[in-house]
Amino acid sequence: MGIKEGIKMEEEQGLTRIGVSLPSNLLNKFDGIIRGRGYSSRSEGIRDAIRAYIVEYEWMEREEGEEIGTITYLYDHSQRGLGDELTEAQHHYLDMIKTATHIHLDEENCFEVVVMRGEAKKIKELAEDIMSLKGVKHVKLTTTHGGI
């Protein structure tokens, strides 16, 4: 039994109703996606999204040892102080950062890719530092052993 099935089984022991407040543009996008993917209800789409989030988190938690990783993220460059905070966060991992690229995506958004090599837990730590900053909209972490 895989992790996904395990989580599904645990969840099937009972349903709990929750109330969640979301920005309407976020909900509209989510509804568009679940409609396109053929979900029968918004609840089912949300359950699957939460399962995917848990699986990804648990996978990240298990990563350890020497790895190569990329952290990509999108952020609002008009957010006061955010550029400095991102630079500051990266400076805590300067031995591990091999390269970083910045793209001015449009009037509002900047996109950055940071390539790191080193202890998986430290790569994840920087991704989490970046994720916690206000104005950062999306963070994606990938890691690979790649024979190192």
Ligand code: NI
């Ligand atoms: Ni920029």
